[in-house]
Amino acid sequence: MPRPRLTASPPNRNRPPGLGRAGAGLAALLLLAPAAFAQAPPSEDERVERILGGLSLAERIGQLDLVANSPSFSRDRIAAGAAGGVLAFTNGRDIADVQALARRAPSGIPLLVGLDVLHGLRTQYPLPLGEAASFDPDLAREVARAAAREAAAIGINWTFAPMADLARDPRWGRMVEGFGEDPHLGAAFTAARVRGFREGGLAVTLKHFAGYGAAIGGRDYDSASIGPGELVDAYLPPFAAGIGAGAESVMSAFHALDRVPATASRFLLTDTLRGRLGFSGFVVSDWLAIDQLRDHGVAATGAEAARLALAAGVDMDMASGLYAKHLPDEIAAGRVPEAAVAEAARRIVRTKLRMGLFEAPTSPPVLDAPPPPSPNDRALARRAAAESMVLLRNEGALPLAPGRRIALVGGIAADAKELVGPHAALVRYEDGVSILEGLRRRAESAGASLSFSPGCDVGCGSDAGFAAAVATAEAADVVVAVMGEPLELTGEAASRAYLTLPGRQAELLDRLVGAGKPVVLVLVASRPVELGRVVDRLAGLLMAWFPGTEGGNAVADLLFGDVSPSARLPVTWPRTIGQVPLFYDRLPTGRPPDPRNRFTLRYVDEEFTPLFPFGFGLGYGRVAYGPVRIDDPVVPRGGSAVVRATVSNVGPRPVSEVVQLYVRQPVARISRPLRQLKSFRKVVLAPGETASVALALPADALAYTDGTGARVLEPGRYEIFVGGASDAPLAGTIELQP
Ligand code: BGC
Numbered sequence: 003m004p005r006p007r008l009t010a011s012p013p014n015r016n017r018p019p020g021l022g023r024a025g026a027g028l029a030a031l032l033l034l035a036p037a038a039f040a041q042a043p044p045s046e047d048e049r050v051e052r053i054l055g056g057l058s059l060a061e062r063i064g065q066l067d068l069v070a071n072s073p074s075f076s077r078d079r080i081a082a083g084a085a086g087g088v089l090a091f092t093n094g095r096d097i098a099d100v101q102a103l104a105r106r107a108p109s110g111i112p113l114l115v116g117l118d119v120l121h122g123l124r125t126q127y128p129l130p131l132g133e134a135a136s137f138d139p140d141l142a143r144e145v146a147r148a149a150a151r152e153a154a155a156i157g158i159n160w161t162f163a164p165m166a167d168l169a170r171d172p173r174w175g176r177m178v179e180g181f182g183e184d185p186h187l188g189a190a191f192t193a194a195r196v197r198g199f200r201e202g203g204l205a206v207t208l209k210h211f212a213g214y215g216a217a218i219g220g221r222d223y224d225s226a227s228i229g230p231g232e233l234v235d236a237y238l239p240p241f242a243a244g245i246g247a248g249a250e251s252v253m254s255a256f257h258a259l260d261r262v263p264a265t266a267s268r269f270l271l272t273d274t275l276r277g278r279l280g281f282s283g284f285v286v287s288d289w290l291a292i293d294q295l296r297d298h299g300v301a302a303t304g305a306e307a308a309r310l311a312l313a314a315g316v317d318m319d320m321a322s323g324l325y326a327k328h329l330p331d332e333i334a335a336g337r338v339p340e341a342a343v344a345e346a347a348r349r350i351v352r353t354k355l356r357m358g359l360f361e362a363p364t365s366p367p368v369l370d371a372p373p374p375p376s377p378n379d380r381a382l383a384r385r386a387a388a389e390s391m392v393l394l395r396n397e398g399a400l401p402l403a404p405g406r407r408i409a410l411v412g413g414i415a416a417d418a419k420e421l422v423g424p425h426a427a428l429v430r431y432e433d434g435v436s437i438l439e440g441l442r443r444r445a446e447s448a449g450a451s452l453s454f455s456p457g458c459d460v461g462c463g464s465d466a467g468f469a470a471a472v473a474t475a476e477a478a479d480v481v482v483a484v485m486g487e488p489l490e491l492t493g494e495a496a497s498r499a500y501l502t503l504p505g506r507q508a509e510l511l512d513r514l515v516g517a518g519k520p521v522v523l524v525l526v527a528s529r530p531v532e533l534g535r536v537v538d539r540l541a542g543l544l545m546a547w548f549p550g551t552e553g554g555n556a557v558a559d560l561l562f563g564d565v566s567p568s569a570r571l572p573v574t575w576p577r578t579i580g581q582v583p584l585f586y587d588r589l590p591t592g593r594p595p596d597p598r599n600r601f602t603l604r605y606v607d608e609e610f611t612p613l614f615p616f617g618f619g620l621g622y623g624r625v626a627y628g629p630v631r632i633d634d635p636v637v638p639r640g641g642s643a644v645v646r647a648t649v650s651n652v653g654p655r656p657v658s659e660v661v662q663l664y665v666r667q668p669v670a671r672i673s674r675p676l677r678q679l680k681s682f683r684k685v686v687l688a689p690g691e692t693a694s695v696a697l698a699l700p701a702d703a704l705a706y707t708d709g710t711g712a713r714v715l716e717p718g719r720y721e722i723f724v725g726g727a728s729d730a731p732l733a734g735t736i737e738l739q740p
Contacts, residue, residue: 150202173220401563
């Protein structure tokens with residue numbers, strides 16, 4: 003068998019001692035400055051080619067390898083320049099060590115140092131789904147910036163976030179890692195997070211390309227089928243927005259889309275990602291996903307899997323080591339073109355160059371570990387948490403009146419760990435403020451008394467503590483019950499077949515409600531929870547998602563009315579699991595729901611409507627919508643309509659309102675969704691204040707993708723709905739000119 007030709011281009015032997023070739027290239031440029039005075043500085047492409055030209059084939063293949071920190075991790079590989087990046091390093095000293103090794107290697111190319119920095123490093127902010135509920139992308143950007151700074155301070159330079167996957171099935175545990183069911187909202191938040199992470203010093207990864215959230219049955223890793231128009235119009239906009247915001251990398255997904263595993267899909271990773279969306283960064287596989295092509299049944303051997311992934315467009319191999327192991331032989335045998343490796347290495351090197359890694363000092367000073375959250379971090383985490391929690395029901399119990407006797411029940415209430423959620427990076431649970439702690443502190447200053455009786459522990463397997471909890475409830479004026487999903491039921495590999503409260507929590511809730519005192523339920527969960535009939539008997543319902551380090555204080559801020567709830571649902575809340583997937587931007591049907599007619603779209607044993615619609619959420623004030631004006635309702639192609647809503651705070655307290663604009667094209671060549679969110683704006687209104695909120699609606703936003711993948715923008719009439727949720731009333735129409 004012929005040996006691989008390991009040297010594509012002769013390495014540059016003229017580097018100064020101690021500097022790798024890439025560093026040498028840079029130093030040479032600086033040293034040569036006087037002679038080259040009259041010449042323009044080298045372009046980015048020239049610099050990339052110069053670096054690439056100095057690499058052997060083995061070193062180029064090394065750039066394609068993302069090596070995980072594990073017991074078998076070999077420093078020698080890094081010292082030999084045989085890795086492009088590392089992941090799962092969590093200590094600044096170790097990161098500085100591997101980074102220095104890489105820089106001293108003959109190739110001298112700095113490493114990408116990746117980690118899942120999703121909603122914080124040490125300081126934990128709300129999980130992305132909760133963040134999306136804020137309908138405040140500027141806040142998300144600020145949070146991402148803060149999280150990135152914490153991570154960059156210990157030497158991490160690349161995050162595997164944000165997750166741009168649309169999620170319409172709450173059985174899927176990863177719904178919480180993304181921004182919910184809506185393409186427009188998802189796009190706004192994906193772009194905001196990309197900007198924030200980058201401003202904080204991290205390169206970002208949009209994941210998981212594409213359609214991973216559409217796994218059938220909500221089962222993580224299962225396959226998905228998505229029509230071509232729906233893929234482009236629903237699933238791709240968040241990715242497109244993230245690319246527009248400067249995302250450096252995209253992660254391929256684990257699942258098979260339309261029968262082709264995403265990690266082997268040239269259609270997805272090259273035609274769609276690069277061709278349609280114009281992405282020019284690099285693609286990284288998901289964890290061991292290249293190796294898993296064998297399990298998918300599209301590759302018989304590791305070598306074949308490596309070949310398929312590279313040909314599809316995966317530039318970097320996360321953790322499987324198959325590129326490093328097989329590409330030399332595959333190239334030697336002529337089964338993989340050397341140019342394909344060069345191109346992948348080029349994309350990775352270019353990213354590193356753009357990130358400024360070559361300019362950074364040889365050993366940038368880094369902290370070993372992130373310090374405890376500063377007062378500023380805490381203030382931001384508290385604000386973000388309070389802005390993420392959705393008030394879904396309030397029968398007058400909230401805000402809690404001063405001087406009341408409050409019974410606090412629920413195992414989750416005492417456990418700050420349960421507020422943090424999955425992918426908590428370098429969390430230190432002792433930093434967190436539990437709901438018990440937050441409420442206790444605030445109750446004292448409100449002159450209220452607080453008695454805590456958990457009822458059961460977090461898993462709630464036993465009813466031994468129920469009687470005591472009920473007795474505490476009976477002795478109080480109001481009950482705050484904190485219930486939800488234990489951490490292990492959420493995130494990756496946490497698909498659920500039930501959406502009910504786990505363990506015996508529902509039983510406890512029933513008993514509390516039966517005690518006759520008003521019960522406010524605070525839900526700590528990653529997705530909508532099926533509550534059943536008890537919901538009608540609750541005095542209040544607050545969805546807190548996973549609110550992070552300052553979660554307990556934020557719950558107190560909202561329950562005591564220091565802050566008016568301002569979040570809105572980023573997902574439709576079903577009544578029962580049998581309704582899922584249920585999302586608001588569905589298509590019309592020839593037999594629209596009619597409760598009097600059996601032969602229409604409905605269930606025979608349950609309402610057709612959700613429990614709470616997308617975009618819904620209450621505040622403590624009262625908001626009234628006045629007339630909506632549409633400037634220039636005849637819109638030319640390439641033009642834009644401006645929709646002006648008048649919103650007044652007619653209550654006695656300051657409020658935030660999320661003004662939402664939905665569109666429908668009532669007659670088109672194909673069925674168009676009944677509603678589509680196209681614009682939103684969060685406004686703060688003082689008591690008595692009226693604001694005119696202008697929402698822009700570009701004609702382009704009315705386009706759709708047909709079954710052939712073509713973009714279509716049809717002239718004609720479009721209906722505009724404006725209000726505080728996805729069931730907003732019709733506000734007018736616009737006419738798009740031919
Ligand atoms: C997940 C990715 C994550 C990666 C690295 C995988 O299991 O699917 O989202 O970035 O692990 O931690």
